[in-house]
Amino acid sequence: MMTPAESRVWDPAELLPRDRLALLQLERLRGSVARAGITPFYDAALSRAGVAPADIRTLDDLQRLPITTKDDLRAHYPLGMLAVPRSEIARIHGSSGTTGKPTFVAYSHADMQVWSGLCARFLVAGGLRPDHLVHVAFGYGLFTGGFGLHQGIERVGAGIVPVAGGNTPRQVTLLADLRPDVLVCTPSYALHIAEVARATGGDPRALWLSYGHFGGEPWTEEMRVEIERELGIQAFNNYGLSEVIGPGVSGECLARSGMHVAEDHFLVECLDPWTLEPVPDGDVGELVFTSLTKEAMPVLRYRTRDLASLDRSPCPCGRTGVRMSRVVGRSDDMFIVRGVNVFPSQIEEALLRVEGAAPHYVIEIARPGTLDEAVVRVEIRPRDFSDEMRQMVALRDRIDHEIHSITGIRMTIELVAPNALGRSEGKARRVIDHRRAGGAAG
Amino acid sequence: MKLTQLSLFLENRPGALRLPCQVLGQAGIDILSLSLADTQQFGILRLIVKDVERARKVLEEAGCVVKATDVLAVEVPDRAGGLADMLGAFEGSGLALEYIYPLVAGHRGKTAVLLLRVEEPEKAAALLAGRTVRVLSREEAFEAVGA
Numbered sequence: 182m183m184t185p186a187e188s189r190v191w192d193p194a195e196l197l198p199r200d201r202l203a204l205l206q207l208e209r210l211r212g213s214v215a216r217a218g219i220t221p222f223y224d225a226a227l228s229r230a231g232v233a234p235a236d237i238r239t240l241d242d243l244q245r246l247p248i249t250t251k252d253d254l255r256a257h258y259p260l261g262m263l264a265v266p267r268s269e270i271a272r273i274h275g276s277s278g279t280t281g282k283p284t285f286v287a288y289s290h291a292d293m294q295v296w297s298g299l300c301a302r303f304l305v306a307g308g309l310r311p312d313h314l315v316h317v318a319f320g321y322g323l324f325t326g327g328f329g330l331h332q333g334i335e336r337v338g339a340g341i342v343p344v345a346g347g348n349t350p351r352q353v354t355l356l357a358d359l360r361p362d363v364l365v366c367t368p369s370y371a372l373h374i375a376e377v378a379r380a381t382g383g384d385p386r387a388l389w390l391s392y393g394h395f396g397g398e399p400w401t402e403e404m405r406v407e408i409e410r411e412l413g414i415q416a417f418n419n420y421g422l423s424e425v426i427g428p429g430v431s432g433e434c435l436a437r438s439g440m441h442v443a444e445d446h447f448l449v450e451c452l453d454p455w456t457l458e459p460v461p462d463g464d465v466g467e468l469v470f471t472s473l474t475k476e477a478m479p480v481l482r483y484r485t486r487d488l489a490s491l492d493r494s495p496c497p498c499g500r501t502g503v504r505m506s507r508v509v510g511r512s513d514d515m516f517i518v519r520g521v522n523v524f525p526s527q528i529e530e531a532l533l534r535v536e537g538a539a540p541h542y543v544i545e546i547a548r549p550g551t552l553d554e555a556v557v558r559v560e561i562r563p564r565d566f567s568d569e570m571r572q573m574v575a576l577r578d579r580i581d582h583e584i585h586s587i588t589g590i591r592m593t594i595e596l597v598a599p600n601a602l603g604r605s606e607g608k609a610r611r612v613i614d615h616r617r618a619g620g621a622a623g
Numbered sequence: 624m625k626l627t628q629l630s631l632f633l634e635n636r637p638g639a640l641r642l643p644c645q646v647l648g649q650a651g652i653d654i655l656s657l658s659l660a661d662t663q664q665f666g667i668l669r670l671i672v673k674d675v676e677r678a679r680k681v682l683e684e685a686g687c688v689v690k691a692t693d694v695l696a697v698e699v700p701d702r703a704g705g706l707a708d709m710l711g712a713f714e715g716s717g718l719a720l721e722y723i724y725p726l727v728a729g730h731r732g733k734t735a736v737l738l739l740r741v742e743e744p745e746k747a748a749a750l751l752a753g754r755t756v757r758v759l760s761r762e763e764a765f766e767a768v769g770a
């Protein structure tokens with residue numbers, strides 16, 4: 182049911198020429214620094230850095246501003262970063278604390294308007310029209326995904342089926358009976374829906390869906406191909422995090438070669454996670470965002486821990502916002518072996534290329550002598566186990582070859598039994614670094 | 624004519640070999656012969672047991688990765704050149720001999736029984752006909768090992 186989506190632009194600001202955008206950004210940055218300075222945290226941080234709003238003369242002065250981390254937000258739990266009176270709060274969302282306390286973010290009424298408009302931008306960029314019906318299978322609640330997309334769809338004027346998460350067989354029934362045109366959920370849930378549809382005797386490709394917007398978790402190009410094949414739709418990527426605003430920070434256009442950052446509302450930097458120096462365009466670094474218009478909870482140079490690259494080349498769609506790549510990993514998971522940066526996602530990519538290797542692995546890094554040694558333990562699939570040694574050695578060699586060609590590093594490959602590495606419901610622990618004090622990371 | 628061999632994937636860690644042996648022992652299943660192939664990073668254990676289905680079941684229940692393959696049991700006269708004669712039968716046939724290990728060997732003056740893993744057991748058996756070696760039936764093979 183693939184129908185060519187029409188190309189439209191929700192907000193003329195998406196097309197602002199770069200020079201005019203820069204002027205707008207500079208003006209807004211000064212205002213944002215002033216607003217942030219209302220909070221005791223930024224007041225102290227700005228005076229430590231020796232920067233006042235009036236010192237912001239060019240956009241390069243951004244680098245003089247203090248960095249904000251997730252730990253800073255935790256330290257000011259629950260609403261210590263609030264820059265408006267409590268009475269002006271229109272909404273509170275939060276992110277679940279996978280490690281300890283959750284963090285909360287607050288929105289003013291103006292923030293809510295900005296946020297829904299930003300979601301409308303990427304929804305329209307992907308082809309949403311007022312006459313469409315959208316099935317939203319994101320969780321509603323403190324998580325920004327459900328309400329964020331919901332409000333964006335409302336802004337565009339399209340219809341909504343707010344199914345939220347869970348009860349997949351029922352989701353499949355609703356998709357078949359209510360005939361929505363668009364699916365909104367996490368990419369892994371989209372595949373799960375297709376799986377359940379098939380298992381109950383249906384053909385997910387026969388649904389009326391023509392495209393979907395997926396986000397809320399990192400995913401790969403391979404997953405996009407799979408979703409498009411399984412559901413017979415076009416799949417669009419969008420990005421956001423609650424600390425910055427939620428979904429709508431960036432999203433794909435029809436070109437689908439990177440997500441346009443809403444640069445009139447956020448400044449984006451791509452920094453080396455260790456030195457915090459900017460990396461060249463096209464290189465992977467950690468994304469750092471500064472809010473330009475947020476009232477209730479402005480953030481200056483917020484470290485996302487998300488690794489991606491930036492592309493400033495012009496996009497055929499005409500939008501001028503810089504494009505960010507998919508998130509390829511988390512900077513907490515990145516490790517250095519013999520001087521080379523390695524991301525777990527590279528190992529995943531290598532394993533996906535090798536038939537017979539399961540995407541379950543653990544990397545152990547040690548320095549027995551003067552050189553780092555990395556051992557990758559990879560689970561085999563039962564059906565690919567052979568009693569012939571040369572087949573198993575060939576499998577190991579293929580994994581070795583792919584990992585080497587992607588990372589540029591030789592690692593020792595150990596094959597392990599299926600399920601030997603265990604599964605965790607939450608974030609899997611992929612990297613064990615014996616070189617660090619305490620012997621563990623990730 | 625063919626025996627079913629069970630192959631197990633072994634990780635390179637202490638106790639990896641002991642687990643399947645223990646599981647079979649507890650189930651009262653005798654290991655009639657075994658061969659171990661290993662690299663530094665992992666190994667493959669090949670086992671001959673009489674009750675293949677039950678052995679496979681208990682091993683898989685214990686979490687082992689098990690694969691069943693057919694091997695040929697061949698009786699070879701225990702004299703100089705016995706093995707060479709058998710191997711000569713495959714020469715130039717294009718038939719790949721993956722590996723070989725003994726089921727029964729070492730009884731002076733008697734015959735040895737070897738297990739052959741080949742791509743095509745039927746073709747191998749045909750090639751061996753008329754040689755000094757003899758392909759054993761399943762029952763004969765078990766009898767030779769006293770099981």
Ligand SMILES: [Zn+2]
Nearest residue numbers: 434436496498
């Ligand atoms: Zn574009």
